[in-house]
Amino acid sequence: MSERAERAWRPTILDVAARAGVSKSLVSRALRDAPTVSPARRAAVRQAAEELGYRPNAVARSLVQRRSHTVGVMVSDLHNLFFAEVLDGVEAVAAGHGYRVLIVTGNRDRAAEEQALETLLELRTDAVILASSRLSLRSVAAARQSVPVTLVARAARVAGVDTVTNDDGRGARLAVEHLASLGHRRIALVDGGSGPGSAARRRGYRAAMGALGLADEIGVAAGDFTDEGGYRGARSLLTGSSRPTAICAGNDLAATGVLTALAEAGLRVPADVSLVGYDNTALAALRHVSLTTIHQPRTEMGEAAMRAALRRLDGGAGRARRLVLQPSLVQRATTASPAAS
Amino acid sequence: MSERAERAWRPTILDVAARAGVSKSLVSRALRDAPTVSPARRAAVRQAAEELGYRPNAVARSLVQRRSHTVGVMVSDLHNLFFAEVLDGVEAVAAGHGYRVLIVTGNRDRAAEEQALETLLELRTDAVILASSRLSLRSVAAARQSVPVTLVARAARVAGVDTVTNDDGRGARLAVEHLASLGHRRIALVDGGSGPGSAARRRGYRAAMGALGLADEIGVAAGDFTDEGGYRGARSLLTGSSRPTAICAGNDLAATGVLTALAEAGLRVPADVSLVGYDNTALAALRHVSLTTIHQPRTEMGEAAMRAALRRLDGGAGRARRLVLQPSLVQRATTASPAAS
DNA sequence: CGCGTTCCTGGGAACGTTCCCATCGGCGGC
DNA sequence: GCCGCCGATGGGAACGTTCCCAGGAACGCG
Numbered sequence: 001m002s003e004r005a006e007r008a009w010r011p012t013i014l015d016v017a018a019r020a021g022v023s024k025s026l027v028s029r030a031l032r033d034a035p036t037v038s039p040a041r042r043a044a045v046r047q048a049a050e051e052l053g054y055r056p057n058a059v060a061r062s063l064v065q066r067r068s069h070t071v072g073v074m075v076s077d078l079h080n081l082f083f084a085e086v087l088d089g090v091e092a093v094a095a096g097h098g099y100r101v102l103i104v105t106g107n108r109d110r111a112a113e114e115q116a117l118e119t120l121l122e123l124r125t126d127a128v129i130l131a132s133s134r135l136s137l138r139s140v141a142a143a144r145q146s147v148p149v150t151l152v153a154r155a156a157r158v159a160g161v162d163t164v165t166n167d168d169g170r171g172a173r174l175a176v177e178h179l180a181s182l183g184h185r186r187i188a189l190v191d192g193g194s195g196p197g198s199a200a201r202r203r204g205y206r207a208a209m210g211a212l213g214l215a216d217e218i219g220v221a222a223g224d225f226t227d228e229g230g231y232r233g234a235r236s237l238l239t240g241s242s243r244p245t246a247i248c249a250g251n252d253l254a255a256t257g258v259l260t261a262l263a264e265a266g267l268r269v270p271a272d273v274s275l276v277g278y279d280n281t282a283l284a285a286l287r288h289v290s291l292t293t294i295h296q297p298r299t300e301m302g303e304a305a306m307r308a309a310l311r312r313l314d315g316g317a318g319r320a321r322r323l324v325l326q327p328s329l330v331q332r333a334t335t336a337s338p339a340a341s
Numbered sequence: 342m343s344e345r346a347e348r349a350w351r352p353t354i355l356d357v358a359a360r361a362g363v364s365k366s367l368v369s370r371a372l373r374d375a376p377t378v379s380p381a382r383r384a385a386v387r388q389a390a391e392e393l394g395y396r397p398n399a400v401a402r403s404l405v406q407r408r409s410h411t412v413g414v415m416v417s418d419l420h421n422l423f424f425a426e427v428l429d430g431v432e433a434v435a436a437g438h439g440y441r442v443l444i445v446t447g448n449r450d451r452a453a454e455e456q457a458l459e460t461l462l463e464l465r466t467d468a469v470i471l472a473s474s475r476l477s478l479r480s481v482a483a484a485r486q487s488v489p490v491t492l493v494a495r496a497a498r499v500a501g502v503d504t505v506t507n508d509d510g511r512g513a514r515l516a517v518e519h520l521a522s523l524g525h526r527r528i529a530l531v532d533g534g535s536g537p538g539s540a541a542r543r544r545g546y547r548a549a550m551g552a553l554g555l556a557d558e559i560g561v562a563a564g565d566f567t568d569e570g571g572y573r574g575a576r577s578l579l580t581g582s583s584r585p586t587a588i589c590a591g592n593d594l595a596a597t598g599v600l601t602a603l604a605e606a607g608l609r610v611p612a613d614v615s616l617v618g619y620d621n622t623a624l625a626a627l628r629h630v631s632l633t634t635i636h637q638p639r640t641e642m643g644e645a646a647m648r649a650a651l652r653r654l655d656g657g658a659g660r661a662r663r664l665v666l667q668p669s670l671v672q673r674a675t676t677a678s679p680a681a682s
Numbered sequence: 683c684g685c686g687t688t689c690c691t692g693g694g695a696a697c698g699t700t701c702c703c704a705t706c707g708g709c710g711g712c
Numbered sequence: 713g714c715c716g717c718c719g720a721t722g723g724g725a726a727c728g729t730t731c732c733c734a735g736g737a738a739c740g741c742g
Binding site: 009010053055056057058059060062063068078079081083084085087088091100101102104105107118121123124142145147148227231253257259260263289 | 396397398400401403409420422424429432444445446462463464483572594601626627
């Protein structure tokens with residue numbers, strides 16, 4: 001290996017200028033395809049840059065332009081595939097508008113999230129998208145003082161902060177209505193606890209049951225957004241006197257826990273009990289699981305978040321916009337009419 | 342909303358200096374806890390900064406210091422949970438050494454990956470970690486010219502580029518030995534096709550079978566690293582004359598496909614057929630799946646990658662180091678002795 | 683009380699760009 | 713053929729920090 005590879009020497013615009021025999025200004029313009037550069041010079045500059053392996057310094061550029069052409073996305077948990085798809089949407093829109101996407105993560109930890117947000121702000125990304133963060137509203141509001149902020153999958157109200165969420169109440173209603181239309185009446189909910197959106201899903205479940213005249217059949221078991229939580233919730237439902245013929249789980253992961261509990265109890269799905277998840281993650285689509293579930297338009301949520309950021313970046317001011325996207329039901333193998341008993 | 346929130350005005354060190362009645366130099370030192378600042382001034386500066394909502398500009402700092410205290414990680418696919426855990430390791434070590442981690446992604450697309458790497462290089466991150474990238478070796482080598490580069494989960498040999506991988510051959514051997522120790526002889530492999538590591542796993546499988554005197558029982562079915570691929574591979578194994586009593590899948594995802602095929606064929610797991618996956622993803626740990634699998638030390642791989650980067654950052658030169666970590670077997674519910682038939 | 687030393691403090695340069703403006707030819711029109 | 717204009721080019725300032733260095737205040741000691 002040459003010495004060059006060991007010590008990081010990086011050519012600057014001045015090196016290119018010297019090699020091409022022109023001024024730094026001309027190099028700058030030539031490399032950015034600015035109009036007033038003669039073809040001959042342009043070629044010479046290109047070649048010199050190529051030979052030197054020159055790469056523009058985005059740091060210096062950001063400093064002088066006072067913008068980075070970059071949006072920062074803080075994701076609370078990369079272990080949750082939900083965010084990967086949100087990011088797909090963000091990146092698709094960003095790329096189409098000449099923005100680069102930088103991702104930071106807070107690993108399910110409040111302090112780490114605050115730190116990650118701080119990193120983005122110090123880096124002076126042009127906008128910040130916060131995906132389902134646990135950040136204090138104070139921090140969010142503070143961030144909004146210096147940069148456009150969009151919240152995804154969190155409905156908090158902060159002045160000037162746009163939000164993009166999914167209609168959790170409606171999603172829960174879809175699940176209940178689907179099961180009712182199959183003929184179920186004893187439809188129980190394994191709750192998501194304090195997870196984001198779970199309160200709205202619970203309300204939606206209750207409202208839908210009431211609207212269908214099934215208020216007496218309402219049954220909510222405590223759970224959370226994990227495999228284990230779903231398992232516990234289902235166990236408690238199964239020990240009751242009148243076991244439900246259908247269960248709505250807080251999310252897909254919890255639904256797999258429900259599946260485990262049902263299997264242990266010797267109950268077949270969907271012959272004995274029907275099951276609906278929430279999120280339509282890749283997990284639900286696995287044939288071994290093949291879970292009927294509520295689809296959240298995650299990619300669209302990411303797209304919408306990025307578009308909201310772009311609107312602010314283009315000078316769009318005014319009050320916060322709160323976009324609520326609609327979920328839909330995806331039927332797979334875990335729901336059917338109750339056994340004619 | 343105040344006008345302030347709409348237009349992004351950001352105080353600079355000069356604003357803080359003016360408010361505190363000191364020079365910019367002093368502000369700089371005070372805020373960085375440099376030694377030679379009197380307590381009174383330090384407090385005054387702190388307060389002024391606080392009141393203004395001052396946040397240091399990392400861009401300007403990077404420019405003058407010629408380092409960013411940041412490492413960039415390019416991840417080829419955030420939909421693959423493997424990377425989330427690698428990132429856990431990277432972040433843990435980075436945080437312990439005062440480095441921030443910036444993530445970019447190439448969404449399984451070569452061109453996008455090249456672009457993402459370019460972003461990192463232009464941003465002048467102090468080091469770059471490439472997680473299982475599809476990047477051309479030319480690009481990797483070019484990047485190495487200006488910054489320390491570490492490859493994770495890809496064993497390519499590039500001058501000066503450290504690599505951290507897992508011993509796939511040994512992992513496959515562990516799976517085979519486990520099954521053989523349970524009494525299995527007809528142990529088949531559902532292959533991972535051209536996926537990373539799958540060639541080494543195939544070789545490991547063959548070698549282990551041979552070493553155990555089971556060369557005649559070798560059976561490899563074409564598959565890939567997806568649910569669907571595992572399903573197809575298992576189907577072809579089950580239509581053969583002598584069906585295997587045990588199957589090794591290319592990875593955990595493929596193993597769920599195998600589970601589906603086995604269920605469809607009316608075979609019980611592990612009573613009729615035992616199954617071993619690879620990766621030990623969260624999927625394998627779900628009780629509904631409860632898959633015996635080969636654990637890859639992903640977090641450790643991330644840690645090792647970051648440590649390798651730190652070593653280069655501290656001036657460590659010399660030839661590339663290639664670290665190979667050892668996998669281990671995690672026994673769950675999908676393996677047992679073959680039915681005494 | 684003077685002098686040297688130790689703390690503090692402030693000014694200026696530098697980092698690598700972009701942008702504005704001035705300059706310099708050359709060319710076309712009257 | 714002169715004047716004005718336009719296209720091409722270069723020089724300098726600015727972006728917001730950090731770092732180096734010079735200078736000043738305070739203090740101790742003889």
